Every structure is written in C-alpha cells, then in structure tokens.
Amino acid sequence: xxxxxxxxxxxxxxxxxxxxxxxxxxxxxxxxxxxxxxxxxxxxxxxxxxxxxxxxxxxxxxxxxxxxxxxxxxxxxxxxxxxxxxxxxxxxxxxxxxxxxxxxxxxxxxxxxxxxxxxxxxxxxxxxxxxxxxxxxxxxxxxxxxxxxxxxxxxxxxxxxxxxxxxxxxxxxxxxxxxxxxxxxxxxxxxxxxxxxxxxxxxxxxxxxxxxxxxxxxxxxxxxxxxxxxxxxxxxxxxxxxxxxxxxxxxxxxxxxxxxxxxxxxxxxxxxxxxxxxxxxxxxxxxxxxxxxxxxxxxxxxxxx
Numbered sequence: 001x002x003x004x005x006x007x008x009x010x011x012x013x014x015x016x017x018x019x020x021x022x023x024x025x026x027x028x029x030x031x032x033x034x035x036x037x038x039x040x041x042x043x044x045x046x047x048x049x050x051x052x053x054x055x056x057x058x059x060x061x062x063x064x065x066x067x068x069x070x071x072x073x074x075x076x077x078x079x080x081x082x083x084x085x086x087x088x089x090x091x092x093x094x095x096x097x098x099x100x101x102x103x104x105x106x107x108x109x110x111x112x113x114x115x116x117x118x119x120x121x122x123x124x125x126x127x128x129x130x131x132x133x134x135x136x137x138x139x140x141x142x143x144x145x146x147x148x149x150x151x152x153x154x155x156x157x158x159x160x161x162x163x164x165x166x167x168x169x170x171x172x173x174x175x176x177x178x179x180x181x182x183x184x185x186x187x188x189x190x191x192x193x194x195x196x197x198x199x200x201x202x203x204x205x206x207x208x209x210x211x212x213x214x215x216x217x218x219x220x221x222x223x224x225x226x227x228x229x230x231x232x233x234x235x236x237x238x239x240x241x242x243x244x245x246x247x248x249x250x251x252x253x254x255x256x257x258x259x260x261x262x263x264x265x266x267x268x269x270x271x272x273x274x275x276x277x278x279x280x281x282x283x284x285x286x287x288x289x290x291x292x293x294x295x296x297x298x299x300x301x302x303x304x305x
Contacts, residue, residue: 004118007062007111008089010055010125016091016099021129023100023221024089026119030068030107031174035197035206037136040230041213042104048226050093054101055122057087062108062115089122094223101126107175115175116182123188130158131183131190132220133176134213136206139196142258143241147212148196154184158191158220165196191220198258201241207234 027038073081087105151162195209
C-alpha cells in the first residue's frame with residue numbers, strides 16, 4: 001500500500017486542542033442516503049455552527065471524475081468555474097464550546113483501503129475518542145411513526161439500550177461501513193447510525209431522519225447539536241404528506257397497512273428504545289413479528305439491485 005498520509009494535507013494550526021478526545025462524525029455521500037438524511041444533517045451543522053477546515057484529501061487520487069463529473073459554468077464564450085469534489089475534515093464548535101470533527105464529501109471511488117488507513121491515521125493523530133457514522137436507508141416504515149435507527153458499533157456497550165432490528169444480512173459495501181470495520185479491527189471506538197426512511201419517501205428530502213441522526217450523535221457524544229430548524233422543516237413535510245395521503249383513499253389504506261406491519265415487527269420482537277412506537281397489539285398480530293421481520297430482511301437484501 002502507498003503511504004496513506006500522502007492522501008491528505010493537515011493544517012496543524014487548525015486542530016482541536018490536544019487532550020480533549022473529540023468525536024469524529026463522518027457522512028460520505030455516494031452510497032444510499034434515503035431521504036438525504038445525512039446530507040441534510042451535515043448541511044445543518046455546517047450552516048448553523050462555526051467551522052474551520054482542518055484537513056483535505058486529494059480528490060484526484062480518490063474520485064472517478066467520469067462517473068461523477070463535476071459541474072462547470074459556461075458563460076457566453078468561455079468556461080468560468082468548476083465545482084470540484086472535495087473531501088474535507090472540519091472542526092465544528094457546538095453551542096457549549098465543545099468541538100468535534102466532521103468528515104464530509106463524496107465517497108471515494110478508488111483506493112478504499114488506503115483511504116481507510118489514512119482516516120485511522122488521522123483519528124490517532126487528532127486524538128479522536130469516538131468515530132460516528134451516519135446515513136439513511138429505505139425502510140418498510142410509515143411516515144406516521146418515529147424514525148427508527150439501525151445502530152451498530154465496535155462494542156455493544158456503545159449502543160446499549162438500542163434495539164436490534166435485524167439479524168444477519170448481506171448488503172452492498174460502502175466506505176462508511178468499511179471505515180467502521182477497519183476502525184473496529186484497529187481497536188478504536190466507533191458507532192454507526194442508519195436512519196429508517198419510509199421507502200416511498202426515499203428520493204425526497206425527509207428532515208425527520210436528519211433529526212433522528214443528530215439526536216443519536218448527540219446521545220453518543222454528549223454534544224448539544226442544534227435541531228430546531230430541521231424539526232420545523234420536518235413538521236412541514238409531514239403535514240404535506242398527511243394532506244396528500246388523506247386525498248387518496250388507496251394511499252391511505254396502504255399507509256395503514258404499513259403501520260400494522262411495522263407495529264407487529266416491533267411488538268413481535270419486543271423491540272423498544274429510542275425512535276420506536278409503543279404499540280398495543282392483539283396477541284395474534286404480535287405473534288407474526290418474526291415472520292414479518294424476515295420479510296423485512298429480504299427487503300434489505302433487495303436494495304443491492
């Protein structure tokens with residue numbers, strides 16, 4: 001492997017004060033991000049909190065420009081600008097003065113293992129205490145229920161109290177997952193949160209999923225992360241969806257069926273924890289929870305196509 005440190009440049013003057021063991025949140029886009037959950041969360045943090053650039057990666061070595069062509073501006077008779085891909089580590093200051101790192105940018109197309117080694121090196125070099133990954137995935141869930149999360153970590157203690165939604169399942173590989181795997185193998189503390197976005201809203205912006213991700217990050221890190229404007233946007237979106245559903249009896253019936261299925265999964269597996277409903281279902285409906293959960297796992301396997 002080529003030297004991982006040659007993939008990035010670090011501004012030593014911009015790093016967070018040594019000894020504070022800051023968190024590193026990563027949200028690489030390019031893989032599935034249903035409801036644009038992680039993108040909305042990152043945009044919200046970078047827009048609402050003070051930031052400074054700490055490190056940037058050499059995109060020329062990591063991005064396939066022919067598969068993700070950057071946007072260029074043409075004015076009358078010449079090209080005047082290009083919006084190049086950037087992979088950046090920001091230092092972000094929360095409202096109480098605590099600082100954390102945020103790795104934002106496109107998922108690398110190339111050199112995944114070298115990039116992973118570079119991030120692990122940065123984690124050690126910056127004295128990071130906990131790494132947290134976030135994204136959204138389409139899920140067989142209705143918009144009328146709280147946004148659920150699939151939680152995963154290098155140690156169960158880091159996500160104690162959070163439910164296990166599924167058993168064993170193969171999913172498409174992505175850089176965020178590989179980072180979690182390699183960091184775990186290297187003995188670092190790492191957590192990941194995957195927001196469950198109603199599959200019929202996967203292509204739209206769904207702010208409630210971004211709120212759920214930020215709340216989970218705040219819970220793991222102790223950071224007071226702002227969510228007010230995202231909550232307001234989410235309330236508006238849900239109001240619009242409810243109005244559209246109410247206008248279509250067929251859609252309303254489908255959503256009500258999805259509610260029953262979702263609640264049966266939670267009750268049948270005795271799932272409880274943040275982001276879960278507390279349904280009261282008859283015994284005959286709860287008994288089918290495991291079978292429905294198996295169907296849900298089949299649904300996840302189908303995401304690869």
